[in-house]
Amino acid sequence: MRAPAKASFALTPLSPAWQIRLGGGRSRAEGRVEVPDGAGGWGLICGETWTTREAIVACRQLGLGYANQANQETWYWDTSNVTEMVWSGVKCNGNEMSLAQCQRHKTLTCQKAAAKFAAGVICSETASDLVLNATLVQQSVYIEDRPLHMLYCAAEEDCLSKSAAGANWPYGHRRLLRFSSQIHNVGRADFKPKAGRHSWLWHACHGHYHSMDIFTHYDLLNANGSKVAEGHKASFCLEDSDCQEGVSKRYECANFGDQGITVGCWDMYRHDIDCQWIDITDVKPGNYIMQVVINPNQEVAESDFTNNAMKCNCKYDGHRIWFHNCHVGDAFSEEAERRFEKYPGQLSNHIS
Template sequence: MRKLDEAHLCESVGDSTSTYFMKDQKSVTGLYTERQKNHFLVHSVACLGTEMHLAACPLEFNKGNATASCPGGVLPAVVSCIPGPLYTHSLALKKKLKTTTSVRLKGGTHQGEGRVEVLRGSEWGTVCDDRWNLQAASVVCRELGFGSAKEALTGARMGQGVGPIHMNEVQCSGQERSIWNCRFKNITSEDCQHTEDASVRCNTPYMGFHKMVRITGGRSQYEGRVEVLSLDVNRTQRWGLLCGEGWSTREAMVVCRQLGLGYANHGLQETWYWDGSNVTDMAWSGVKCVGDELALSQCQRHKVFSCQKTATRFAAGVICSETASDLVLNAPLVQQTVYIEDRPLHMLYCAAEEDCLSKSAAKANWPYGHRRLLRFSSEIRNIGRADFKPKAGRHSWVWHACHGHYHSMDIFTHYDLLSLNGSKVAEGHKASFCLEDSECQDGVAKRYECANFGDQGITVGCWDLYRHDIDCQWVDITDVKPGNYIFQVVINPNFEVAESDFTNNAMKCNCKYDGHRIWLHNCHIGDAFSEEAERKFEKYPGQLNNQITRK
């Protein structure tokens, strides 16, 4: 079928069931002008509204070339569409186009794709891929403000989820406003596993963001210096470099997404080893992104250019990848294994050397006395689509003779005990002295082992287990008074290694300490519950069990 601006549809297609999501590229005046054209290719289109594209609807072609008249003398059909909530710049329209709070996409490389997760009660869960098809996938896409679905994916193609699986054998007609309006079955863990999580790829509007940024000088299309199209003092468009000061993985993530190149493996502040562009002037400085922006122009930056190092070698650069890792903590295991140990100081020399005790330990009467430690086991899973590997190569790992191991990352996790107002009352940290595959799910082979200076990392489908009895696997609570607190663990806190999703890197628990014993409850990863449930958790520690309905 030709494009709509070449040959028009007769107005008989214009019923309410034939509305499709597309980018509105014409003004009202432009639509009127288009309506005056007199070449018609298709007529008598009879869509149900559930089709993936117009060509799937029953229709009739005019014989031969497009004719100058429409059967019955009716006028050509016209459609005017509005962008979804993610794409509109109008604040008023954003308020009108309320974003759904009952379904989301996780783990996708590009906008409008990912693992389907639905909110049931106050808890997010996945959808089993039994009978998963384009009709159901299109309901999800339209509910999120995208177009119809391009693909309905099965077999956890966008990574495995964690937590419950809420739906199985979803059956939609395609006209439903929400996936929750479709028929489905409740399931048990015997019916479906996370290896069967359903995913989608949606049709998304063409925004032209990729034309405003480019990368040059790299060894492949996935790497290079970042150049942006901006206006100079004469209001002329020109390409310019970005100041590398403060440039990080989060800014690089936006560039890779904007160019359709997936995720950022690295955000580079120096690019002296790349060449191949005649652009030498810097255009932007102070670029700061959250990481989920659709384009670099949506990030903050200096209004007036300010950069201490303006040589080309200090321009910002990126290395992109189509896949990324995704680490998540096993929250129930933390809750099940927590306990208090009063550990003698003479057994803590190595831990003190690696800065694993609170500051007051330096004033203790060594080797006499003890430190009170909140101990627990942690299991860190890689549920992404690429192995998690330390940013630094083995040539720069640091050997610690006391414990007899290499540190491949300065900080791998933060362990914090927070007051009810969010301030820290105790903290710990654990350098990743040994990133390895402790265990893997069925069918996945271990690839990383620390022994004998082996490679460090976590394979997709495997997890690294830090037992409660390992040095530094604790928070020093010697100086903490009895009371109610929030216990928090954050993986990869400095975003040193790129992941497809950083929202699930934190875990929180309600904590009750009576001076002798300690309890953790309501342990959950950062994006496991609804926003309302999370607000209640933070405001009323210990009450979340009464707010969450598990079905």
């Protein structure tokens, strides 16, 4: 029997009905995103649901690289030529080749329909790219039973599981899965928080500013991918802890300094600082997957989001924990799964 012919695919130019352009900006790489209005003219996109994901797709479609900024208000750009809002509710995953492939409202629904609230972008030829040091996670993991009287600040910043609210404070303890995170910027542009320092939040308990609501997700998953425990790491101090040879540090949190990670540098969150953990007090013994995701909401554009997740096989017996096969990527190989199930103690980093 003759094998079926392989399908071939080729990218074809978008029809004029699906092309987009930028208007009102100070350069060709910025401006309000303008789309066909269906009557031979151009209209605007409602900025209410416009995020970095949609801006990434717009810059990609325009051939202008990466989204340096997604703008929900564009009053500071010229709005004299195109003023009518024609699209709303645009929602992209971030990997589409054009805005035409994203979802949007069938009929215009926009509370702020004035042109100054239209969606806009600032595109850039370069972008950051964050990658977690998976080996360090595996080498540094351990379990700590931490007394509740030492966790008031962590509870205030929502770094414990929900059951902690019903604990007999300050007596008792929480069981914490702790590890170090070393986050490298291997891209071609510095990683900087989306929010300007005027909107950073001061947390008096720990004495630091939060520049991003969520910088990292820490999750413990069961075999079907459901969360059994979770943590999160706000970027309370997003800075250059160290750099490769020949690269100078540019970001330091002390004295309300600039936050970010320079190209060729890394930010280090040691295992012994608050919230650098997953609260596993309520987790039953078993086999799990430990997952870390950097920049999980894609608030800041990167050249590659596929390397933002790290996973480890995890075996927990109620007293000790084994980590194995920590790596950056989305899935485990079948061989790694088989080996882990057969020899969990011999192949792992065994920490009690």
